[in-house]
Amino acid sequence: MSHREEQPQNLTHEQLKYKEHTERAGHFIKIDLFRSAREEYKAALQYLPGDDLCLRQIDVMNANIARDRKAVLIIVPLVIVIIALVAIFAG
Numbered sequence: 008m009s010h011r012e013e014q015p016q017n018l019t020h021e022q023l024k025y026k027e028h029t030e031r032a033g034h035f036i037k038i039d040l041f042r043s044a045r046e047e048y049k050a051a052l053q054y055l056p057g058d059d060l061c062l063r064q065i066d067v068m069n070a071n072i073a074r075d076r077k078a079v080l081i082i083v084p085l086v087i088v089i090i091a092l093v094a095i096f097a098g
Contacts, residue, residue: 025054032064041071 018026032047045068048061055061 021054025051025058028054029061036068039071041068041075044068045072 028047028051032044032051035041035044035047045065048064048068052058052061
């Protein structure tokens with residue numbers, strides 16, 4: 008018994024590649040790999056230029072990346088301050 012999905016025979020090469028990239032992007036999103044998902048949507052656009060789904064999803068991925076970057080820029084300095092305070096008061 009095979010776990011691979013059957014590829015519909017009536018899809019063109021471009022449609023199959025588009026589907027492959029968008030499905031891979033969906034898998035990346037599930038594990039919060041937004042940069043990789045964004046790149047997959049960009050790759051899908053090569054096979055279906057101007058696709059609204061891909062363009063919207065690229066915008067969503069950009070927003071997710073910006074949100075995560077902002078969180079890191081807040082959390083890292085706080086962790087550094089905590090480590091410094093622990094070092095000062097422990098020593």
